[in-house]
Amino acid sequence: MSAYSHTEIEPGLLVKNSVSAKALGHYKLIAFDMDSTLINIECIDEIADAAGKKAEVAAITEASMRGEIKDFRDSLLRRLGLLQGVPLTHLDTVFRERLRLNPGARTLVTACKAHGLQAVLVSGGFTYFADRIKDMLGLDMARANALEVVDGHLTGQLLMQSWGDICDGNTKRETVLELCQQIGCDPSQMIAVGDGANDLPMMGVAGLSVAYHAKPAVREQADVVINDGGLDRLLAALPHES
16 A cells, blocks of 8 residues: 555644544544553563563564564564563563653543543553553553563463453454444444554554554554654544534
């Protein structure tokens, strides 16, 4: 798909020519990726600092987000294996000292909630951070991967949860479709926001897909592309309520 299929309506804000975006009140659900979307970092890369393996882990993260590594499960388990033995206290340091909400995140979530949308986080990252972001933003739900911890240290493995063990692209897609069914929301009334290849499955079933400072493959497929500024720029791409 050519990048010329999008029109720049404001500097750094593009909308696909074939898309007729609806006013915010038309939608019932907005689903966010977490790492580099709602927040400013890739948490797994920052955790890797403790093991002195940030460059190695970040390289796998980047290749996975670009879609060069097709199997997210494989890429995640490879990275987790490098984190075996990292103390849990380092995750708290990452949360307190490095993690920040991306610009406009709180504004966009507040606007969505004011218009009656449910707002959820669906992440290939970790519950340690996702649950805290959920509370910070007052989100309705967060789904992410649970790290196994023994004697205060990461084992390099994940815990099984009621829905499975790895929140990959297919899990994201299944999760948002399940949520739509639960709240009586047609997928056309859902907004999905992400930045990497792992987000494409859920973005593909959404009525409106949004790429935020995203990888090229994601920008090409998204309905709305935010290349500059904060998440709240999505509001400028939507028509005003009639």
